[in-house]
Structure formats: structure tokens, C-alpha cells
Amino acid sequence: MNILRISNGRVIDAAQNLDQVTDLWIRGEHILGVGPQSVQATETLDASGKIVCPGLIDMHVHLREPGREEDETIATGAAAALAGGITTVACMPGTEPALDNQAAAEFVYLQAERAGLANVFPVGAITKGRNGAELAEIGGLVEGGAVAFTDADKPVVSAEIMRRALEYCRMFDKPVLCHAEDPELTKGGSMHEGVESMRLGLRGLPAAAEEVVIHRDLELARLTGGRLHIQHVSTAGGVELIRRAKKRGVRVSAEACPHHFFLTDKCLRSFDSNYKMNPPLRTESDVAALIEGLKDGTLDVIASDHSPLAAEKKVRELDLAPFGIIGLETLLPICVVALIEPGHLSWPQLVQKLTVNPARILGIDAGTLKPGAEADVAVIDPEVEWAIDPARFRSKSRNSPFGGLRVRGRAYAALVGGEVKFQV
Amino acid sequence: MASETAPVATASVPWTRRHLLGLEDLSRDELRTILDTAEQFVEQSGRCRKKRGNLAGKVVVNLFFEPSTRTRTSFSLAARRLSADTLDFTPSSSSLSKGETFIDTAKNIEAMGVDLVVVRHASSGAPHLLAQHLACGVINAGDGAHEHPTQGLLDIFTIRQKCGRIEGLTVGLVGDIAHSRVARSNIHGLVKLGAKVIVCGPPTLVPETIRELGVEVSHNLEAILPRCDVINMLRIQFERQRSGLFPSIQEYARLFGLDSTRLAKARKDLLLLAPGPINRGVEITPDVADGPNSAILQQVTNGLAVRMAVLYLLCGQPGEG
Numbered sequence: 078m079n080i081l082r083i084s085n086g087r088v089i090d091a092a093q094n095l096d097q098v099t100d101l102w103i104r105g106e107h108i109l110g111v112g113p114q115s116v117q118a119t120e121t122l123d124a125s126g127k128i129v130c131p132g133l134i135d136m137h138v139h140l141r142e143p144g145r146e147e148d149e150t151i152a153t154g155a156a157a158a159l160a161g162g163i164t165t166v167a168c169m170p171g172t173e174p175a176l177d178n179q180a181a182a183e184f185v186y187l188q189a190e191r192a193g194l195a196n197v198f199p200v201g202a203i204t205k206g207r208n209g210a211e212l213a214e215i216g217g218l219v220e221g222g223a224v225a226f227t228d229a230d231k232p233v234v235s236a237e238i239m240r241r242a243l244e245y246c247r248m249f250d251k252p253v254l255c256h257a258e259d260p261e262l263t264k265g266g267s268m269h270e271g272v273e274s275m276r277l278g279l280r281g282l283p284a285a286a287e288e289v290v291i292h293r294d295l296e297l298a299r300l301t302g303g304r305l306h307i308q309h310v311s312t313a314g315g316v317e318l319i320r321r322a323k324k325r326g327v328r329v330s331a332e333a334c335p336h337h338f339f340l341t342d343k344c345l346r347s348f349d350s351n352y353k354m355n356p357p358l359r360t361e362s363d364v365a366a367l368i369e370g371l372k373d374g375t376l377d378v379i380a381s382d383h384s385p386l387a388a389e390k391k392v393r394e395l396d397l398a399p400f401g402i403i404g405l406e407t408l409l410p411i412c413v414v415a416l417i418e419p420g421h422l423s424w425p426q427l428v429q430k431l432t433v434n435p436a437r438i439l440g441i442d443a444g445t446l447k448p449g450a451e452a453d454v455a456v457i458d459p460e461v462e463w464a465i466d467p468a469r470f471r472s473k474s475r476n477s478p479f480g481g482l483r484v485r486g487r488a489y490a491a492l493v494g495g496e497v498k499f500q501v
Numbered sequence: 502m503a504s505e506t507a508p509v510a511t512a513s514v515p516w517t518r519r520h521l522l523g524l525e526d527l528s529r530d531e532l533r534t535i536l537d538t539a540e541q542f543v544e545q546s547g548r549c550r551k552k553r554g555n556l557a558g559k560v561v562v563n564l565f566f567e568p569s570t571r572t573r574t575s576f577s578l579a580a581r582r583l584s585a586d587t588l589d590f591t592p593s594s595s596s597l598s599k600g601e602t603f604i605d606t607a608k609n610i611e612a613m614g615v616d617l618v619v620v621r622h623a624s625s626g627a628p629h630l631l632a633q634h635l636a637c638g639v640i641n642a643g644d645g646a647h648e649h650p651t652q653g654l655l656d657i658f659t660i661r662q663k664c665g666r667i668e669g670l671t672v673g674l675v676g677d678i679a680h681s682r683v684a685r686s687n688i689h690g691l692v693k694l695g696a697k698v699i700v701c702g703p704p705t706l707v708p709e710t711i712r713e714l715g716v717e718v719s720h721n722l723e724a725i726l727p728r729c730d731v732i733n734m735l736r737i738q739f740e741r742q743r744s745g746l747f748p749s750i751q752e753y754a755r756l757f758g759l760d761s762t763r764l765a766k767a768r769k770d771l772l773l774l775a776p777g778p779i780n781r782g783v784e785i786t787p788d789v790a791d792g793p794n795s796a797i798l799q800q801v802t803n804g805l806a807v808r809m810a811v812l813y814l815l816c817g818q819p820g821e822g
Contacts, residue, residue: 397624
């Protein structure tokens with residue numbers, strides 16, 4: 078059997094509280110262990126000066142297949158993930174048709190297997206057709222492998238439906254992922270409502286539109302005992318609501334996206350639609366609150382909310398362009414620039430939010446380098462400087478505002494099931 | 502037709518811009534340069550109606566994606582007075598209805614050898630998008646609720662003409678500030694030139710955040726009237742009422758309309774402006790609109806001079822015949 082030694086890297090595994098320069102050994106598809114082993118390596122990958130950690134997990138991506146293959150496919154999305162050091166993604170059900178039944182969930186596995194790249198876990202729709210009216214067949218979706226439930230970027234308007242979803246999912250111990258938005262308050266909006274939207278004459282999405290729904294769903298999680306995960310928290314008020322709910326023992330987890338803790342609504346002054354996403358870029362004080370929430374553990378996970386959009390849809394008038402930013406291939410460097418370099422998070426803390434935490438929330442067997450675990454590994458060069466060039470992305474889409482940005486840190490290699498699937 | 506070729510008086514500062522996208526971007530000196538240049542055109546058009554040759558051989562296209570009569574006509578006339586060739590483009594007569602994008606449409610028109618595009622669009626930032634994608638000059642003739650720089654300039658020009666200065670004046674902007682591109686352009690220009698600006702309307706139409714632009718916020722027209730040298734009554738868009746931003750046109754008129762009773766509380770020499778088209782009986786009663794304080798028609802005349810100045814500065818040849 079093949080024995081791979083990844084030598085002399087800084088091995089970080091938050092699940093084992095491990096952070097030391099040593100060797101990581103892989104036998105076949107599984108982790109053999111760290112440190113000296115009583116076997117001979119058949120292959121060696123030199124990781125001197127690099128970080129060796131569990132393959133990153135991005136629990137919030139839109140892969141568009143089926144239905145919108147002009148934006149992305151499961152294969153191109155999985156390739157983009159690997160180039161970003163991400164070996165596992167959870168894809169949202171906002172496809173056409175929606176992932177709202179067992180066969181649809183199984184289709185995702187089938188396409189991921191055909192691509193043979195990263196692991197792809199489907200997230201099922203809460204309601205049939207994501208219409209917000211009737212619960213989807215959640216049991217069937219679980220049978221088909223769905224790891225969580227959400228109506229993706231369509232907010233669940235009915236508190237009653239949300240309540241029942243939280244209750245029903247408890248039976249399967251699956252989390253409900255909340256896109257917190259009151260659509261009446263955000264109607265016609267293009268960007269955060271504040272000084273900048275006033276200046277640009279654009280309709281805004283007020284912070285309150287996110288916070289009222291976070292508040293509602295936290296109360297519903299408390300009422301039902303269901304497991305709630307707040308996606309892409311973008312406001313200071315949202316962070317504070319979640320912090321307090323956690324103290325009260327509500328079963329809630331939360332995520333932040335790199336663009337939200339790295340950019341502000343001032344970027345919209347360029348009228349560049351690549352800065353348009355939902356939730357929108359907020360203000361400097363929101364950015365500070367997100368970073369504080371990441372530091373104190375209120376925000377458990379960092380995810381990209383990778384939302385690919387073909388150029389013909391995205392490059393147009395700002396208020397008419399659709400929401401969305403891609404992020405699989407920029408997740409890591411933006412985290413380095415925004416969190417590691419200023420000293421907000423240590424590498425082990427960052428790795429935790431990108432591996433073991435999302436794995437725990439989704440209930441999947443991944444995110445660790447424990448002996449016997451599936452050998453999904455990321456080798457990261459933390460020092461390499463480079464300029465982001467969307468033209469070279471593996472993703473099918475280019476809707477990133479980070480083109481030309483000089484950053485530090487990128488994936489050097491990514492292994493899935495012991496096999497090197499990506500290497501610089 | 503005879504063609505006047507004498508250069509316009511030297512600009513106060515050298516003009517370097519290729520586009521006019523908004524007044525927020527302009528310096529105080531640049532604003533003064535436009536106003537001073539417009540002054541020349543007013544004097545000249547008063548003396549004789551000869552065409553000038555400054556834009557001879559240039560092509561100016563009006564690209565209006567939103568209906569407009571006054572601004573479009575004013576730009577056309579201004580361009581023709583400077584001997585430019587002009588072309589009006591309206592989306593109904595175009596391939597936009599066949600699904601072509603806004604940018605592609607503009608690029609196709611530019612490919613016909615256009616020097617300046619005058620664009621109006623319902624989307625904030627549409628002119629900025631064109632400025633990025635086109636090689637020719639772009640003039641913003643109104644983008645969404647963002648800016649309407651030539652309207653702002655002609656309002657400011659009229660104030661300077663009637664009051665003799667801008668600095669130290671108190672100017673009230675009344676109405677739907679939140680959705681008004683005219684309000685934003687006025688605010689940026691007036692504040693930069695040293696006026697005090699008070700914006701006035703119901704809180705649903707006057708966002709608190711507008712204070713950041715250096716203006717005072719009021720919700721009481723009668724209270725601010727005695728302090729104002731100038732009042733600019735912005736048009737109420739009727740669709741705002743349908744979206745629940747105020748209860749009824751009647752209530753709006755009662756609280757923020759200008760009639761002769763209310764006008765009596767203002768200074769005798771109050772200058773009254775309205776960017777038009779006005780809703781008679783809503784923002785302003787007919788007797789006030791047509792009364793001695795009103796400079797509403799003067800604004801339209803000045804609009805021509807201001808637009809000639811802008812066209813000239815962006816692509817005119819001083820001595821060309």
C-alpha cells in the first residue's frame with residue numbers, strides 16, 4: 078500500500094490540539110499518524126516552511142448545478158475548492174430545480190463522484206421548491222445524504238415554517254441554516270443602508286433587516302430545541318444577538334464570510350457590481366464586531382458563500398446586477414490578510430474555524446488528522462506573496478472584487494482520500 | 502449660417518476632465534470654472550444667436566434611457582449652438598428591447614465615432630460604468646437618485662446670478678431628498694461653494710444620514726423659511742406616495758407645499774427655484790410659481806448656458822472655426 082510522508086511541515090489539527098513541526102504520514106486513503114512511524118515511505122512531499130492541516134471545509138457554497146451550469150458546475154466548483162485548499166464543501170439547494178428531494182441530493186453525490194475532486198455534501202431545501210410554503214421531504218433528503226437544511230438565499234418568511242423546520246430536523250439531528258433577511262425591509266436594495274447608500278442614491282438593505290430575523294430564529298431555536306446555524310453574519314447587532322443567545326444556552330452556531338470582515342460599503346463608490354452581495358458589505362464598526370466575534374468564538378465558522386455568476390449577468394448597472402461574490406479561491410488569502418497578519422487569530426484558531434468547527438456543525442466525518450481519519454489534507458504556504466488574478470480561477474465565474482490585490486498565503490497542495498488532487 | 506470663432510474667456514483653472522459624472526468629484530475651483538464659463542455663454546447668447554464653432558465636427562449623442570424632455574432638449578440645443586452634430590437615442594427605438602445590454606448598446610454607438618455621450622439612466626452609477634467601458638467623454642444627465650450635475654450647476658448658476666454670490670447664503674432644499682439626484686448635486690456644489698444648506702421634508706423622504714454631507718435637517722418648512730435666502734422646491738414623484746412614504750398628496754401639500762400665506766413668512770427677496778416639472782398645487786401653488794420670487798423659467802434659460810459650458814470644457818476647441 079502507498080505510504081506518503083508529508084515531511085517537516087507545521088502540522089496543525091485543532092481537533093487534537095496539535096501544532097508542531099513534524100511529519101504527517103498517510104497510508105492509502107487514511108491518516109496513519111504524526112511523528113516518527115515504524116514504516117518506510119513510498120513517497121515524500123516536502124512541506125518545510127508550510128502548514129499541514131486537515132483539508133479545509135467550506136460549508137457555504139453555491140455550485141449552481143443543476144440548472145445554472147453557465148455560472149458553475151459541481152466539477153468546476155470542486156476544482157476551484159481544491160485550488161483554495163478546500164477539500165470539502167457543502168452546496169446550497171438554490172439550484173433549478175431546487176435540491177428538495179432525495180433524488181436531487183443523490184445527483185449531487187453522483188456528479189461529485191464523476192468529477193473525482195473535492196468532497197461535496199448537499200444541503201437540502203427546507204420547503205418544496207424553496208417556496209416557503211410546505212416542508213420538503215426532509216427525511217428523504219437525509220436518506221439521500223443531505224447534511225443540513227436551508228432555503229439558501231431565499232429567506233424563510235414564515236416564522237411558523239421556520240419553527241416547524243427546526244422541530245422536524247431535530248429528529249435527524251441536522252442543523253437548519255438561516256439566511257437572515259426580512260425581504261420587505263430589503264426590497265429594491267443594492268447595498269448596506271447608511272451614509273454610503275444615501276450618498277450614491279442607492280436603496281439600502283438595513284442592518285435591522287438581518288437582525289430582526291436573527292432575533293426571531295434564535296427565539297424559535299430556544300422554543301424548539303432545534304439546531305440553528307446563522308449564515309454569513311454581517312452586522313455588529315447580529316454578532317451581539319448570537320453572543321447573548323449562546324450564553325443562554327441556545328443551540329446556535331454562526332459563520333462569517335471573508336468579504337464581510339475585510340471590506341466595507343465604501344467599496345461601492347466604484348459602482349463595481351463585484352462588491353454587490355447579500356448580505357451586503359457593511360461599515361467599519363461591523364467589520365470590527367465580526368472580528369471580535371471571530372476572536373471570542375461567537376462566530377464558529379468562516380465560509381465563502383461562493384456565489385458564481387456569469388459575466389453577462391453580473392457586469393451591468395449596479396442596481397440591476399444580481400447579488401453574489403465568488404470566494405473558494407480567495408478564502409484562505411483573505412483570511413490571512415484580514416485575520417492572521419493583524420494578529421486577530423492564530424493559525425490554529427483559523428484552522429479550527431475552517432475545519433473541525435464546520436465538520437461538527439454538519440455532522441460529517443472530516444476536519445481532523447486523527448489516525449484512521451480519511452486523509453483529506455491541505456498543505457498551505459503561509460508566506461508566499463501573490464496577486465489575485467480572476468482570469469486564472471478554476472471557477473467558471475469571475476465575479477470577484479479581489480483581482481489585482483496582493484496577498485500572502487495560498488494552498489500549496491490539497492489531498493483528498495490520500496490522493497494529491499491539487500498541487501502548485 | 503455664420504459661425505463665431507472667438508475663444509471663450511480663459512478658464513479660471515485649466516480644465517483636465519474628460520467626463521462630468523457628478524459634482525461630488527469636482528473641486529471648488531472646477532465648479533467656479535464651469536460657472537464662469539457659463540457666464541460667457543449667457544452674455545453671448547443675449548447679444549446674438551449666432552452659432553459658435555467650438556464643437557464643429559464633434560458628435561454628441563444623447564443616450565437617454567429614461568424619459569426626459571427638458572434636459573434632453575437643452576443638451577441638444579446646447580450642442581448645436583456649438584456646431585456639434587447631435588444624435589438622439591431612445592431605448593424604445595433600439596436593440597435594448599432585443600436584449601442587448603446597456604454597455605453593448607453604448608459601445609456600438611460609440612463605434613460610430615462619437616466624441617461625447619450624454620447619458621440619463623434610472624440606475625445610479627450607469628454613467629460611471631460607461632466612463633469605464635467607453636473611450637469617449639461621458640456627461641451624466643441624471644443617474645438614478647445619485648446625481649444630476651448639470652441641473653445642480655444651473656440651480657447654483659441661477660442663485661449666483663440673482664443673489665450675486667453663493668458663499669454665506671442659506672439655501673433650503675424642500676421635498677423628496679432621499680430619492681432626488683437634484684438634491685445631491687445641489688448639496689455637493691452649494692456646500693463646496695460656501696452656502697449653508699438646509700434639507701426639509703418628512704423623515705421618510707429625508708434620511709438622517711444626509712447630515713454627513715454637511716447639511717442641516719429640518720422637518721418643518723415654516724420654521725426654516727425665514728432663515729432662507731433661497732428655496733429650491735423639489736418635485737414629488739407620485740409613485741413615492743404609492744409606496745407608503747407619506748400618507749397622501751394632500752397631507753404632503755399641507756405640510757411642505759409653498760403657498761402665498763407661507764411665503765409671507767419668508768424674506769421679501771426670497772429666491773424661489775424649482776427644477777421642474779412642477780406639480781402645480783402640490784409643491785407650489787400657481788400664484789407663487791408665477792410670482793415675483795420665482796426664477797423657474799430663468800433656470801431653464803440658464804440651463805442652456807451651463808450645458809454649453811460643460812460641452813465646451815469637455816471637448817471644445819477654443820479657436821476652431
